[in-house]
Amino acid sequence: MQRLTGMDASFLYMETPTMPMHVSGLYIYDPRSAPRSYGFDEIRAEVERRLHLLPPYRRRLVEVPFQLHHPLWIEDPDFDLDYHLRRAALPSPGGHRELAELAADIHSRPMDRTRPLWDMHIVEGLEDGMMAVIARTHHAAIDGASGVDITVNLLDIEPEPAPVPPPEQPWKPDRIPSDAELVAYALQSLSRQPVSAAKAVRRSIETAFAIRRRNREPDVNPPPAPFAAPRTSINRAITPHRSFGMAEIPLEDVKAVRKALGGTVNDVILAVCAGALRRWFDDRGEVLERPLVAMCPISIRTEDQRGALGNQVSSMLTSLATDIDDPVERLKVIQDGTKHAKEQAGAIGAEAMTQWAELAAPAVAARAARLYSRTRMASRHRPIFNVTISNVPGPAFPLYMAGAQLQAWYPMGPINDGGGLNMTVMSYLGTIHFGLVACPDVVPEVQALADHLHTSLEELVKAAEVASTV
Amino acid sequence: MQRLTGMDASFLYMETPTMPMHVSGLYIYDPRSAPRSYGFDEIRAEVERRLHLLPPYRRRLVEVPFQLHHPLWIEDPDFDLDYHLRRAALPSPGGHRELAELAADIHSRPMDRTRPLWDMHIVEGLEDGMMAVIARTHHAAIDGASGVDITVNLLDIEPEPAPVPPPEQPWKPDRIPSDAELVAYALQSLSRQPVSAAKAVRRSIETAFAIRRRNREPDVNPPPAPFAAPRTSINRAITPHRSFGMAEIPLEDVKAVRKALGGTVNDVILAVCAGALRRWFDDRGEVLERPLVAMCPISIRTEDQRGALGNQVSSMLTSLATDIDDPVERLKVIQDGTKHAKEQAGAIGAEAMTQWAELAAPAVAARAARLYSRTRMASRHRPIFNVTISNVPGPAFPLYMAGAQLQAWYPMGPINDGGGLNMTVMSYLGTIHFGLVACPDVVPEVQALADHLHTSLEELVKAAEVASTV
Secondary structure, eight states: OEEOOHHHHHHHHTOBTTBOOEEEEEEEEEGGGOSSOOSHHHHHHHHHHTGGGOGGGGEEEEOOGGGOSOOEEEEOTTOOHHHHEEEEEOOTTOOHHHHHHHHHHHHHSOOOTTSOSEEEEEEEOOTTSOEEEEEEEETTTBOHHHHHHHHHHHSBSSSSOOOOOOOSSOOOOOOOOOHHHHHHHHHHHHTTHHHHHHHHHHHHHHHHHHHHHHHHSTTOOOOOOTTOSOOOTTSSOOOSOOEEEEEEEEHHHHHHHHHHHOSOHHHHHHHHHHHHHHHHHHHTTOOOSSOOEEEEEEEOOOGGGTTOOBOOEEEEEEEOOTTOSSHHHHHHHHHHHHHHHHHHHHHHOHHHHHHHHHHSOHHHHHHHHHHHHHTTGGGTSOOSOSEEEEEEEOOSSOOEETTEEEEEEEEEOOOBTTBOEEEEEEEETTEEEEEEEEOTTTSOOHHHHHHHHHHHHHHHHHHHHHHHHO | OEEOOHHHHHHHHTOBTTBOOEEEEEEEEEGGGOSSOOSHHHHHHHHHHTGGGOGGGGEEEEOOGGGOSOOEEEEOTTOOHHHHEEEEEOOTTOOHHHHHHHHHHHHHSOOOTTSOSEEEEEEEOOTTSOEEEEEEEETTTBOHHHHHHHHHHHSBSSSSOOOOOOOSSOOOOOOOOOHHHHHHHHHHHHTTHHHHHHHHHHHHHHHHHHHHHHHHSTTOOOOOOTTOSOOOTTSSOOOSOOEEEEEEEEHHHHHHHHHHHOSOHHHHHHHHHHHHHHHHHHHTTOOOSSOOEEEEEEEOOOGGGTTOOBOOEEEEEEEOOTTOSSHHHHHHHHHHHHHHHHHHHHHHOHHHHHHHHHHSOHHHHHHHHHHHHHTTGGGTSOOSOSEEEEEEEOOSSOOEETTEEEEEEEEEOOOBTTBOEEEEEEEETTEEEEEEEEOTTTSOOHHHHHHHHHHHHHHHHHHHHHHHHO
């Protein structure tokens, strides 16, 4: 039994029927590399064999009566693997489009909170004999980085499945605690809270002053404040439906751009997204009053938290400089912006973020989220940001599931009222995979936007070539 | 713009995330009879051509602020046929089991109330080259009988699609009324309600007395009172998941039983279900303290309401006499019971039922349903009934969709907290199709129960043969 951190629990509180808060991944495997026959049963056996390496897979939530405190994880006494693994198939021709539609449909469905918060659809019927897996896990259990850890624990680094070390001790399901026990335990923890509250307040005030001082210094170009983002057609209350777009670009192209034009890999990725968004709004004839603002989650996982589960994230707001015509100039402004944004996010500090989340009263937070969603408030005020762009580094070496090589790994993030588009980026095996999740009623034609990523990259690659030869 | 009747709206109020209130149908078509190629596009074209014959398909709900009154139907200005028609496929081998799993999964998903409340999944990959359609419509828009009318309007009576009469006037979308208009309109209607409330109360009191008088007469065997049903393992709070079982039996066997042993076709169907349930509880080693009680919806549609949409239903509670060993005796007790139950349902009267539903305050009803569900109250009190058994008569002649003959038509009803099993029965083309919807966490192995229906029928057929030769 283990209480969720406030940060993990916040993903439960902000969840509404139109805004489920899980993350998904679309994995494509090549069964030709598998030493034996390949299908649902082989994948099921592999997951079962590794369950003890995947703690969130057998844990379920227990909510505290009257939402007195954050929920608890318990080892689920009713755990049933067959509930979590599902077979599915694509209609013909089983191409890119059919796969995107299925992934979007699965990603849009809410999860049952009375079960461990994950599932996998094993998908047949892909046109080239490939096999797809669409895996979902609730954000309350993992963030981008711990999600990658889970995947890597589930997979092998060679076609022949490695022997799995046995669990140190046999798995023991918990008893479901009674309401009385839950209340008593919650009150006990809450009685210790006033002290931490005082600490969090003091530290946040100190931080606010430090940021203000820094932003007033002459050399500083402060990052966009919340609500400085322009109103756009994509920043409205969302519906429960989802669409999904995919693109992939070579990591070496991104590196070449970085080498010639400066900045980080992440800056180049932001610039590629910025260029695609610029074109896409242009196609729609939509004129934006100001440059688009992206929200980028940043991992605040310290080196000794590596391998720890749950969420360790903060975020930065950064301008995408979509008002600038020249792609090289645009990249430079983005570089400059992220440098300061990261500094500020660092100053706010992991500790304060975590403490504030810890103190949020569950009942109030959940009610506020539902009210915000029901009243469609997001359609009324200026957006906090325009688009979520999340960059998750994945492994650079090939992975195998029961012998089949992982070919492609597209991430799928959550979207929210006011932010109907999530562009998550996953690097794997020398390729950068873009997974674009959108609300189709707010962001039409998300695949057209994904296609523009190629054009946007080409522009930068050409500029880099020119810069290198000069 | 049209206000929902209280009865139609009650299916919205009682809906919760674990208890969606739509009805579905699993249709299997044989494309070999189609004059042309057959697939998603042909079905889409056929639906589009007939939209004007299917009023609920272009209507969406508008909820009144603060739930002051029942919601309204408006002709949806954002209607988009492509949202409602979806492509799907079965994993191999595409048999009975894979089909049942997909149907259960689709049936379990809640519908988006901001769209017209229907959809159809067109399913490829059936092992014998057949094509399946899984169609869902919210119970607020149709009941069993009006559901059949919709299907018949959508299909043809011969392989060559008939010319469709054009709409009398072109379809005109409504404007979405403002909150202020909705409130004003609701208050206006509510101001007329006190009169009808007084009438409903008087009529219900009169009816209650009439029933009590009648039940005290010496020849009367009163039907089971609510809460007289035994506690069983299947009468608990349900989860959001569904399973689906199917069986079909020849109508002529049922008629032979009826001829030899008396009663109605419906009585024989109830007896077939009773025998199967008896065996199924027996397999589980579960001893019931009393005979099982079935809730049977009855159509209160009058002859001049034929073709009208929405709900015109009442219900009767009837004993399934599962304490009786001999199938012929069991059938006789069922016959006797339904005769009186129907009489009583007739006395309560369509008018009173409809009036009471009209008066239910939407906000209170919806809150009560959510509270009942959240607190899992259904697991605590004695069930009102044990199982829903609904018999919907369908056409006796073959139907065609874009040229492909409808082979089988399995109905899927809703289930509810305390009643985790729905056995809906649809007759079509000389065959009686059983669709069993269950919560798998409460009713395990629903297909085993469906298989017992065959054994149960055989018993009755044998008894009928004996009776006929005596």
